[in-house]
Amino acid sequence: MLRFFLRRFAVAVLVALTVLTLAFLLTRLSGDLAISIAGPNATAEDVATIRRVYGLDRPVWVQYFDWLGRAVQGDFGESYFFRDRVANLIAARMPVTLTLGLVGLVIALVVSLPLGILAAVREGSWVDRAVGLVAMIGQAMPSFWLGLVLMIVFGLQLGWLPISGVETWDGYILPGVVLAFSAIPSLTRLTRSGMIEALSSDYIRTARAKGLSRLSILVKHGFRNAAIPVVSIAAVQLGFMLGGSVVIETVFALHGVGFLAWESISKNDFPVVQAVVLILALIYIGLTLVADLLNAVLDPRLRTA
Amino acid sequence: MTALLEVADLRVTIGSTAAVRGASITVNKGETHCLVGESGCGKSISALSVMGLLPRGSRRETTALRFAGQEIGGFNEREMSRLRGDRMAMIFQEPMTSLNPAYTVGSQMTEVLRRHRGATRVQAVDRAAELLARVGITAPGLRLGQFPHQLSGGLRQRVMIAMALMCDPELLIADEPTTALDVTVQAQILRLLATLQKDLGLGILLITHDLGIVARVADRVSVMYAGEVVESAPTAALFAAPEHPYTRGLLTCVPVPGKVKRDEPLGSIPGVVPRIQPGFTGCGFRDRCAQATPACAGTIPRQRAGADHETLCVLPPGWKAAA
Amino acid sequence: MPMTRGGRLLRNPGFLLGASIVAFTAIVAILAPWIVPYDPFAIDLNRRLVPPSFMEGGDPRNFLGTDQLGRDYLSRLIYGARISMVIGVLTVITSGLIGITLGVLGGFYGGRIDDFVVFCITTRLSIPAVLVALAVAALRGSSFLLVVLVLGLLLWDRFAVVARSTTMQIRNLDYVAAAWCAGVSRWWVLTREVLPNIATHLAVVATLEMALAILLEAALSFLGLGVPPPLPSWGLMISEAKEYMFFEAWVIIIPGAALFILVLGVNLLGDALRDMMGTDLSR
Numbered sequence: 001m002l003r004f005f006l007r008r009f010a011v012a013v014l015v016a017l018t019v020l021t022l023a024f025l026l027t028r029l030s031g032d033l034a035i036s037i038a039g040p041n042a043t044a045e046d047v048a049t050i051r052r053v054y055g056l057d058r059p060v061w062v063q064y065f066d067w068l069g070r071a072v073q074g075d076f077g078e079s080y081f082f083r084d085r086v087a088n089l090i091a092a093r094m095p096v097t098l099t100l101g102l103v104g105l106v107i108a109l110v111v112s113l114p115l116g117i118l119a120a121v122r123e124g125s126w127v128d129r130a131v132g133l134v135a136m137i138g139q140a141m142p143s144f145w146l147g148l149v150l151m152i153v154f155g156l157q158l159g160w161l162p163i164s165g166v167e168t169w170d171g172y173i174l175p176g177v178v179l180a181f182s183a184i185p186s187l188t189r190l191t192r193s194g195m196i197e198a199l200s201s202d203y204i205r206t207a208r209a210k211g212l213s214r215l216s217i218l219v220k221h222g223f224r225n226a227a228i229p230v231v232s233i234a235a236v237q238l239g240f241m242l243g244g245s246v247v248i249e250t251v252f253a254l255h256g257v258g259f260l261a262w263e264s265i266s267k268n269d270f271p272v273v274q275a276v277v278l279i280l281a282l283i284y285i286g287l288t289l290v291a292d293l294l295n296a297v298l299d300p301r302l303r304t305a
Numbered sequence: 306m307t308a309l310l311e312v313a314d315l316r317v318t319i320g321s322t323a324a325v326r327g328a329s330i331t332v333n334k335g336e337t338h339c340l341v342g343e344s345g346c347g348k349s350i351s352a353l354s355v356m357g358l359l360p361r362g363s364r365r366e367t368t369a370l371r372f373a374g375q376e377i378g379g380f381n382e383r384e385m386s387r388l389r390g391d392r393m394a395m396i397f398q399e400p401m402t403s404l405n406p407a408y409t410v411g412s413q414m415t416e417v418l419r420r421h422r423g424a425t426r427v428q429a430v431d432r433a434a435e436l437l438a439r440v441g442i443t444a445p446g447l448r449l450g451q452f453p454h455q456l457s458g459g460l461r462q463r464v465m466i467a468m469a470l471m472c473d474p475e476l477l478i479a480d481e482p483t484t485a486l487d488v489t490v491q492a493q494i495l496r497l498l499a500t501l502q503k504d505l506g507l508g509i510l511l512i513t514h515d516l517g518i519v520a521r522v523a524d525r526v527s528v529m530y531a532g533e534v535v536e537s538a539p540t541a542a543l544f545a546a547p548e549h550p551y552t553r554g555l556l557t558c559v560p561v562p563g564k565v566k567r568d569e570p571l572g573s574i575p576g577v578v579p580r581i582q583p584g585f586t587g588c589g590f591r592d593r594c595a596q597a598t599p600a601c602a603g604t605i606p607r608q609r610a611g612a613d614h615e616t617l618c619v620l621p622p623g624w625k626a627a628a
Numbered sequence: 629m630p631m632t633r634g635g636r637l638l639r640n641p642g643f644l645l646g647a648s649i650v651a652f653t654a655i656v657a658i659l660a661p662w663i664v665p666y667d668p669f670a671i672d673l674n675r676r677l678v679p680p681s682f683m684e685g686g687d688p689r690n691f692l693g694t695d696q697l698g699r700d701y702l703s704r705l706i707y708g709a710r711i712s713m714v715i716g717v718l719t720v721i722t723s724g725l726i727g728i729t730l731g732v733l734g735g736f737y738g739g740r741i742d743d744f745v746v747f748c749i750t751t752r753l754s755i756p757a758v759l760v761a762l763a764v765a766a767l768r769g770s771s772f773l774l775v776v777l778v779l780g781l782l783l784w785d786r787f788a789v790v791a792r793s794t795t796m797q798i799r800n801l802d803y804v805a806a807a808w809c810a811g812v813s814r815w816w817v818l819t820r821e822v823l824p825n826i827a828t829h830l831a832v833v834a835t836l837e838m839a840l841a842i843l844l845e846a847a848l849s850f851l852g853l854g855v856p857p858p859l860p861s862w863g864l865m866i867s868e869a870k871e872y873m874f875f876e877a878w879v880i881i882i883p884g885a886a887l888f889i890l891v892l893g894v895n896l897l898g899d900a901l902r903d904m905m906g907t908d909l910s911r
Contacts, residue, residue: 016754
């Protein structure tokens with residue numbers, strides 16, 4: 001068990017280092033970074049200055065190890081545009097993105113768990129097919145478009161919710177719903193298949209033979225086992241949601257990390273882009289690690305092995 | 306004396322298969338009634354339908370389904386769940402998968418008592434420990450805190466039995482409880498069931514395909530074939546004077562001590578159990594029966610062959626095979 | 629039994645609907661230059677944001693109205709179908725080549741090679757795809773080809789996962805092991821046993837990835853870093869119409885609905901294929 005986690009952790013560290021390298025390479029893709037930073041109206045002299053100031057005149061591998069050494073210590077350099085430490089910028093914007101991700105995950109779970117259980121209990125019935133259709137629709141929905149449509153309906157026509165920004169808590173509802181849409185299909189399908197498997201198992205027959213109540217059979221004995229994969233996938237889905245936050249935050253003008261990345265991309269502010277890519281990747285890696293841990297906590301066969 | 310369990314003319318269809326076609330079974334208080342037959346003959350389905358645990362898509366009909374004198378055929382799921390685990394309990398063939406892997410033995414045992422008797426946690430744990438000791442598990446306190454995957458198959462089946470006894474049931478249905486176990490463990494479990502029955506006055510409906518087990522533990526035997534009880538008799542009578550051609554065939558397949566002579570080849574019954582569609586009439590065994598006559602396609606009479614001994618066959622009781 | 633399988637497919641309403649949507653879009657995309665009522669790039673500033681002909685104030689000349697530059701919406705929508713379909717297909721080909729190669733190698737050889745493949749998949753999954761695609765587009769300047777390349781390089785993970793696990797299953801089958809022992813070459817096992825048997829599973833992945841690629845292209849174009857204007861990508865149409873949506877909701881409803889229906893069709897197709905083959909791709 002411990003061995004498994006040490007190995008798992010070592011792989012995570014290796015993946016993180018690879019992503020670090022890729023994030024560095026990403027910004028060198030343009031050919032000459034100094035020209036990109038300087039913008040289209042810069043003179044050759046400006047470019048030369050920028051190259052010197054940002055240390056871009058050094059050999060690439062020196063730049064790489066310099067960047068790597070600092071990044072490992074949490075120093076992502078300074079933003080060209082905001083004139084602030086990148087770490088500060090991200091720290092200031094992270095709460096919005098994390099809140100949005102968690103709101104999205106909670107909405108997704110609140111919708112998909114009951115739907116998945118319902119579909120499993122009524123397997124093959126019209127209810128099951130209806131739930132399948134909902135999942136299918138969720139999968140085909142372009143999230144940015146759904147965001148715009150919800151804005152028109154709930155923001156403009158009904159006037160129930162703010163159209164953009166999160167000055168008040170209800171500003172999280174629409175973007176949260178849109179974000180949840182991307183996770184609902186897979187979570188619903190997984191809950192359904194897990195429940196179908198659990199409900200056809202011998203221990204459910206035993207639970208029924210013990211005369212337990214329907215609720216206890218479905219939730220305590222059925223869902224408890226179906227939940228094991230769902231929990232770990234939910235953690236991974238949260239990672240995907242945070243990664244996809246750039247689209248939603250742009251649509252709803254939420255000043256989170258995704259929006260920051262979007263601004264920085266359009267302003268050629270590469271240290272910020274680099275750092276956001278890296279942070280989101282690290283969060284994802286951390287979440288998959290947590291997912292594995294949760295798996296072990298929930299499954300006694302793994303925990304005590 | 307009223308019978309503990311009385312099932313009359315049980316019919317179960319699952320999808321388009323007639324799984325049970327008019328079986329009648331009676332279990333008396335303190336008696337072990339064995340239901341014997343090949344796999345697919347409807348014995349497990351009969352047991353599950355008594356408990357109200359039939360799979361989805363199945364239909365059950367009976368003229369009578371009485372438990373301790375009370376008609377329970379019309380009970381809904383809620384009323385049945387009040388009986389199950391309390392006054393009638395069931396254990397299954399697969400001890401490896403019949404316990405929930407996510408909960409401790411203690412948690413799974415205590416919930417029965419708490420559900421049916423509203424017992425407190427402490428009371429339920431005490432009762433569970435007492436029963437674990439009762440079924441021959443040493444260190445019950447330790448076992449209560451363990452998960453099923455930490456126990457061997459034999460131990461798990463003992464846990465299943467202890468769990469079934471939590472509420473002092475009157476009837477225990479055991480569906481092939483020893484089939485999945487090692488031979489030595491099998492013997493221990495059977496001995497345990499016999500002891501418990503004597504001490505607690507349990508009525509047991511034991512389902513098995515193993516005639517050796519029948520000979521050792523049964524008071525009464527019903528032989529099932531293709532969804533029908535083709536012969537039912539006290540154990541001694543059945544082994545001494547089997548009537549139905551199928552029962553006779555079965556007995557020649559198994560080396561029952563004292564019945565089969567040395568060096569004599571064991572018998573076998575040619576063919577396989579047919580799948581019976583609804584609307585089938587006549588004897589289900591006729592295609593495999595050496596004694597079959599055109600009359601076997603008609604209505605088959607239920608004949609008395611002795612005290613408490615019935616057979617479902619056109620042949621006269623005490624028939625001898627034509628040489 | 630291909631006959632009964634095909635027969636079952638044809639009786640599956642989801643398959644019929646999905647196939648009709650995809651086939652219709654494909655035909656429209658192919659025939660686009662011949663069926664458009666107007667030039668999709670022709671600007672007419674005197675006739676801007678004319679509502680569809682079936683709405684109040686509509687003009688029968690423009691069935692779906694005109695956009696903010698007076699370009700015929702239906703014509704742009706038809707050319708947009710072209711972009712979505714071509715991006716979807718090319719991305720699937722690119723990502724399929726990468727993913728299947730990696731997955732088959734890992735599943736077939738096992739050991740260190742497999743460790744490496746799994747490592748690649750894990751790394752790929754941890755990279756936020758949309759963000760990286762945006763960054764690359766910003767750095768290199770967006771173009772049609774770049775979008776295909778970036779999406780292809782980012783969406784191969786599911787191909788690899790499925791190709792790897794199915795290859796492993798096939799490799800470990802008794803008859804393949806027997807062929808192995810009989811001394812056949814690796815190439816023979818790979819081309820005669822592995823590839824034909826995993827093809828059906830990969831077909832399902834291809835539909836899922838195509839749907840995802842179409843959605844991602846639209847999202848990138850919506851953010852202004854996908855297909856460059858004036859090409860009428862559906863995502864770009866929504867982006868350009870965004871400013872007017874509070875006054876004229878139809879301007880975003882029409883391209884969005886087209887996008888939704890096409891992706892739904894591709895997914896329905898994949899779902900029917902999966903049902904038919906019992907592939908489990910839940911993740």
